[in-house]
Amino acid sequence: MDVADEHPTAQVFGTDLSPIQPGWVPPNVQFYIDDVESDWMYDADDAFDLIHTRVMGGSIGDWDKFVRQGFAHLKPGGWLELHEPESWLTSDDNTKDMATYTEKFQTKCIEAAEKFGKEINLAHTHKQRLIEAGFVDVRDDVIKIPVGSWPKDPRLKEIGRFWLEHLIGGVEVYTLGFIGQILRWSETECRVLAAKVAEELRDRRNHLYVNLHVICGRKQS
Template identity: 45%
Template sequence: MPPPNFNEHIQVDTSDEDSLYDAESVVDSNLSFASSVRDYYYENGRRYHAYRYGQYPIPNDEEEQDRLAITHHLFKLLTGGDLYRSPLSQQGPPKRILDIGTGTGTWALEMAEEFQDAEIVGTDLSPIQPNFSPPNCTFIIDDAESDWAFTKDEAFDFIHARCMGGGIADWSRLLRQAYNHLKPGGWVEFQEYEARVRSEDGTHVKAPLLLDLSARLEEASSKFGKRMNIAPSLSGWLEEAGFTNVTADIYKCPVGSWPKSPRLKEIGRVGKVSLIEAIEPYSLALFTRVLGWTYEKAQAYVDNCRQEVMNTSCHAYVLFFYVYAQRPLDDSRV
């Protein structure tokens, strides 16, 4: 797997490849993903989970599932194809793995293929996982913020969660539950990205709407009670929860094909699609439910932000965090 590129300087490609596309054509190039048809709640033209409605402000419709497929691809591109950064082999192959907020279940399914002797469990508020899965992979509709129903004998070797920012009110409680449901020596890993853009050359200031979007998401998600931009805080929270060997691998994800490096250029192409696709689902419910915007105002804002992503003179990137930690081996508490 490639090492984290947090300190790497990204050289700019002076060609203008991205100018050949507009936001609509980039969105239309996304991946196709199937979805189950169940009872859901519809709002502002998007579909949301009905189970414990309102607890999670991001849709679960087919459009969102397409976005999750892109996001999964992007997380793997950054690590060179790896699903995780935790050193799982230290204590031998894991036997039980939990995926919190599994979404479409893609990560869990791929882990089931990689660890065929392990039992993989995925939990989520939405029943959008495949009807058929390998015998070592099961999905449960559950709320990660409630008491976990697993018994002492069902402790896990590895607990994974991705993109939970904006969906958790009490991170301290969540991490305590993760700690208590890990075997001593087991690992937990959170994969998150910052809800903001940066640049090395200061050109991110050419995207004032994206900077404004970051501020508004922070305001709205905080008022909602579930802050979105939590990635930089995870390491400290894990240490406070009693975990050891806390490590944060941080990657720069370019937005657009402006980097000179072929690898980063490819990541940037996917990163641009991912950002464009994320703006609406992250914004609509929070802006209309919390900030009191009309749907029309929120949608116009989303469209303008999407167009701003297409500014090829803006050499923006987003920081992706892979934060992992271990329950101490000498901790025999249950």
């Protein structure tokens, strides 16, 4: 919706598996309930200038197919842009070693995702994937995103607050989904782990951050 507001002459399409979109949207936005893993049914006249995804790790089984379809449905000169965080929190000091429940959560999520066939630890592989699909001017910019308000820099502190809430909101979902349903943990075990992870993430003594990969490539004109 922000893109539509900034570019009122553009037509913006959004897809999701669930009808979670708001009812009030800019007039140049349309939302569709669709599965991007299916064969794309857009006409040749509907080729896009930009295809953008954000935090889709664990949602797509065949990333090669997704990237190929993105390439096929872009106009010449169009861009594919993927925003994907690594699925492993780290630190530049030893504080990550104190977040033992967080490490366990990450290890179990990766294990469950691989068993499910939709891996989440793929951000570092996308650059080569775009190159092999025929994209040019491919870049993989890696940005450190702090988790929590521990940085001294005011801007990073604010970003960290947002990312902390984003992560905590997803921890329970991934724990109940991947770890509970695939690795067969009980609901009680999942909720206890999620609570412990949230406690570690909120602890400002843990200087955790995630590497966010912004991968983009252009379809040659």
